[in-house]
Amino acid sequence: MGKFEILNHPLIQHKLTIIRNEECGTREFRQVVNEIAELMAYEVSRDMPLEDVEVKTPVETTTAKQLAGKKVVVVPILRAGLGMVDGILELIPAAKVGHIGMYRDEETLQPHEYFVKMPDDLGNREMIIVDPMLATGGSAIMAVDALKKRGAQAIKFVCLVAAPEGVKALREAHPDIDVYAAALDDHLNEDGYIVPGLGDAGDRLFGTK
Numbered sequence: 001m002g003k004f005e006i007l008n009h010p011l012i013q014h015k016l017t018i019i020r021n022e023e024c025g026t027r028e029f030r031q032v033v034n035e036i037a038e039l040m041a042y043e044v045s046r047d048m049p050l051e052d053v054e055v056k057t058p059v060e061t062t063t064a065k066q067l068a069g070k071k072v073v074v075v076p077i078l079r080a081g082l083g084m085v086d087g088i089l090e091l092i093p094a095a096k097v098g099h100i101g102m103y104r105d106e107e108t109l110q111p112h113e114y115f116v117k118m119p120d121d122l123g124n125r126e127m128i129i130v131d132p133m134l135a136t137g138g139s140a141i142m143a144v145d146a147l148k149k150r151g152a153q154a155i156k157f158v159c160l161v162a163a164p165e166g167v168k169a170l171r172e173a174h175p176d177i178d179v180y181a182a183a184l185d186d187h188l189n190e191d192g193y194i195v196p197g198l199g200d201a202g203d204r205l206f207g208t209k
């Protein structure tokens with residue numbers, strides 16, 4: 001079973017409170033989401049494997065560590081996931097970025113993928129899917145389906161705020177992936193918003209309504 005972890009570093013929690021506030025405007029919201037994403041990238045990369053490498057310092061040759069694992073792909077779920085990409089790239093600048101676009105069918109309420117653009121060789125890469133809100137879990141499950149269908153094996157899902165309903169659905173559908181959140185909130189309301197949440201993350205990031 002993959003892990004489910006709340007990343008409760010004080011800086012992450014402090015910054016999350018800033019963006020929960022309805023008074024936080026677009027510019028600050030966007031900046032702080034990126035800051036949180038950067039801090040979360042630090043936490044979720046803790047288990048990256050290292051290997052020994054020889055390095056010649058100005059003083060002598062020594063053995064030191066370097067990252068040994070799979071190359072990282074950051075995968076934002078459009079559109080709100082875009083808000084977390086730059087923060088992660090600050091820490092992992094060599095990562096590639098794949099995009100997944102999904103829309104929700106108005107009648108069935110089921111998500112459908114309309115755009116997937118990934119680097120090749122997903123089986124040899126570490127995928128980090130990002131979406132600020134894990135609400136029903138529908139789009140997260142479809143995003144993982146889409147990556148697995150294309151050969152991905154090592155997948156992490158990183159969100160800011162999760163609803164218990166979404167965590168349960170995602171972990172039941174894909175027990176093998178690791179799920180990280182900055183907060184586990186109370187519930188989903190009848191309109192599909194996370195309570196207390198932070199509202200519509202996409203609208204708040206992009207200044208739309």
Ligand code: URA
Nearest residue numbers: 135193194199200201
């Ligand atoms: N998506 C959002 O942007 N906010 C929610 O509360 C739920 C889903």
